[in-house]
Amino acid sequence: MIYPSTTGKADGKDLRLRTLESVWIQGKLKMWGRWSAINSSPKAADMFKRLLGKYVVNQDDLSKALKALRKKGCSSKELESWVNDMLQGSRHSSLVFCTDDEGLIMDKVIASVFRKSPRLLRILEKRYQEKMSLREIAEEFNESHPDLSFMTCRRRIDAWAGMAELMLYRPMSDAFDLNSERFYLQNEPVTG
Numbered sequence: 001m002i003y004p005s006t007t008g009k010a011d012g013k014d015l016r017l018r019t020l021e022s023v024w025i026q027g028k029l030k031m032w033g034r035w036s037a038i039n040s041s042p043k044a045a046d047m048f049k050r051l052l053g054k055y056v057v058n059q060d061d062l063s064k065a066l067k068a069l070r071k072k073g074c075s076s077k078e079l080e081s082w083v084n085d086m087l088q089g090s091r092h093s094s095l096v097f098c099t100d101d102e103g104l105i106m107d108k109v110i111a112s113v114f115r116k117s118p119r120l121l122r123i124l125e126k127r128y129q130e131k132m133s134l135r136e137i138a139e140e141f142n143e144s145h146p147d148l149s150f151m152t153c154r155r156r157i158d159a160w161a162g163m164a165e166l167m168l169y170r171p172m173s174d175a176f177d178l179n180s181e182r183f184y185l186q187n188e189p190v191t192g
Contacts, residue, residue: 015163015166016162016166017162017165017166017169021169022165024169025165025168025169025172026165028106028168028172029106029124029127029128029165029168030128031098031102031103031106032098032103032106032107032110032128033127033128033129033131034098035098035100035102035103035106035107036103036107036129037129105175105176106172106175108175109168109171109172109175110124110168112171113167113168113171114164114167117164117167119160120160120163120164120167121164123137123157123160123161123164124161124164126140127161134154134157134158134161135154137157137161138150138153138154138156138157138158139153141153141156141157
């Protein structure tokens, strides 16, 4: 199915979201990635919920959360980077974190859309939960497929990530009761 909110050639080879749609769905996916990363360690989740609620965290809480995350396999450098990203993001936007209800809605939509496409889901998990860049995902893909050039792997990962976002846009909009056509300008022609 070709969504009216996509642009590209009529044959469907170059389907993609428009800029505002892409920014919106990527923002939702970033929130989902943070939410699911926090929820993977219950002890750390309590500390981060307190951080978000009060902005006051004692050293004991922080030590317990870091210890729990290290047991899950996170290095100190990764943890420091993640916390710094989280703090920097919260200064710039109120859309950095989501509630558990919003996270569950996003998780349900993502699971239903990709239940028959686990490889696309894995790309989203690497991108938004594990914070890998598309280049890093392409390098990993190239290592497992050395018969393909790196640029071929990069183009495929970029195309698959774009397709995953395209597949999620309308169901995610519907799940949050938003008009999926909301980014059209009044004088912009509607394609379909």
